[in-house]
Amino acid sequence: MRTIKLGNSTLEVPVVAVGCMRINSLEKPDIERLIKTALDEGANFFDHADIYGGGACEELFADAINMNDDIREKMILQSKCGIRKGMFDFSKEYILESVDGILSRLKTDYLDTLLLHRPDALVEPEEVAEAFDILETSGKVRHFGVSNQNPMQIQLLKKYVKQPIVANQLQLSITNATMISSGINVNMQNESAVNRDGSVLDFCRLNDITIQPWSPFQYGFFEGPFLGNEKFPELNQQINELAEKYGVSNTTIAIAWILRHPAKMQPVVGTTNIERLQDCIKASEVHLTREEWYSIYRAAGNILP
Numbered sequence: 337m338r339t340i341k342l343g344n345s346t347l348e349v350p351v352v353a354v355g356c357m358r359i360n361s362l363e364k365p366d367i368e369r370l371i372k373t374a375l376d377e378g379a380n381f382f383d384h385a386d387i388y389g390g391g392a393c394e395e396l397f398a399d400a401i402n403m404n405d406d407i408r409e410k411m412i413l414q415s416k417c418g419i420r421k422g423m424f425d426f427s428k429e430y431i432l433e434s435v436d437g438i439l440s441r442l443k444t445d446y447l448d449t450l451l452l453h454r455p456d457a458l459v460e461p462e463e464v465a466e467a468f469d470i471l472e473t474s475g476k477v478r479h480f481g482v483s484n485q486n487p488m489q490i491q492l493l494k495k496y497v498k499q500p501i502v503a504n505q506l507q508l509s510i511t512n513a514t515m516i517s518s519g520i521n522v523n524m525q526n527e528s529a530v531n532r533d534g535s536v537l538d539f540c541r542l543n544d545i546t547i548q549p550w551s552p553f554q555y556g557f558f559e560g561p562f563l564g565n566e567k568f569p570e571l572n573q574q575i576n577e578l579a580e581k582y583g584v585s586n587t588t589i590a591i592a593w594i595l596r597h598p599a600k601m602q603p604v605v606g607t608t609n610i611e612r613l614q615d616c617i618k619a620s621e622v623h624l625t626r627e628e629w630y631s632i633y634r635a636a637g638n639i640l641p
């Protein structure tokens with residue numbers, strides 16, 4: 337599996353991350369098989385959050401693999417905190433409390449990466465900085481990042497936080513590519529020109545922050561996969577043609593499309609199906625041409641100005 341450096345750190349990570357948000361739909365032996373397959377294929381980066389399954393996903397993950405020091409060292413573990421019932425919370429106390437809960441559920445002493453999950457309107461960046469310092473000094477967290485944040489929010493944090501922000505997890509799929517479209521349609525009088533994220537894509541590239549696209553197969557907000565979906569006939573036809581050309585599945589092409597972007601993104605795939613996971617991993621070996629990348633972009637309904 338191809339690897340990239342996470343942000344400006346020295347941590348080498350596989351280009352495809354395994355998302356664990358949905359593993360609580362599986363039985364324990366199936367979770368174990370999924371994790372072992374991922375590890376065997378070099379996909380040793382696992383993305384969690386304290387809220388997935390209300391904490392159950394982290395617990396099930398550690399139990400299924402019978403977490404111990406030996407296995408832990410083979411993995412790169414990331415989790416997220418900051419979402420609470422009815423609110424977002426980046427207070428120092430809550431971040432510290434959340435990390436202790438995550439470590440205990442994952443049965444580990446440290447996280448490779450901690451992300452702040454969704455922007456907290458009441459964030460006090462000085463408090464985040466204090467929390468990150470404590471987590472770093474105690475060895476509980478090695479790298480820090482954010483999720484769903486725009487450039488100004490990251491800048492605000494960076495004014496106080498001394499650790500580098502290595503990742504920003506953002507929603508991105510072929511059918512939800514507004515961060516790409518707004519850059520293609522600068523200043524045009526069309527819907528695609530609307531810049532919803534403060535040019536987060538360019539900001540992350542400029543600042544060596546790895547974008548981790550979440551829900552790479554979903555259209556809308558968890559409305560379902562676009563692959564094989566009759567709502568997207570032209571897109572599926574184009575993807576299927578390329579899948580045939582490369583001798584891979586449509587799943588592989590959908591991830592290869594994200595990986596072809598020169599921002600060196602690390603998509604987080606949420607499949608619970610072993611074959612689909614292997615197809616996602618295969619995308620690391622497929623390099624779409626410029627023509628193919630744009631043909632998929634256009635087939636998704638995007639118009640070039």
Ligand SMILES: NC(=O)c1ccc[n+]([C@@H]2O[C@H](COP(=O)([O-])OP(=O)(O)OC[C@H]3O[C@@H](n4cnc5c(N)ncnc54)[C@H](OP(=O)(O)O)[C@@H]3O)[C@@H](O)[C@H]2O)c1
Binds near residue numbers: 506551560563
């Ligand atoms: N930071 C954030 O705010 C945020 C938000 C959401 C998610 N995440 C992270 O991103 C990860 C991925 O999110 P996600 O699970 O929504 O992403 P996803 O990979 O786009 O979607 C996975 C889901 O789509 C189904 N699926 C995919 N391809 C399919 C196909 N061809 N046919 C039928 N079903 C298909 C999968 O079913 P099967 O299991 O049967 O394959 C699974 O239910 C999560 O695990 C989590 O780690 C982060």
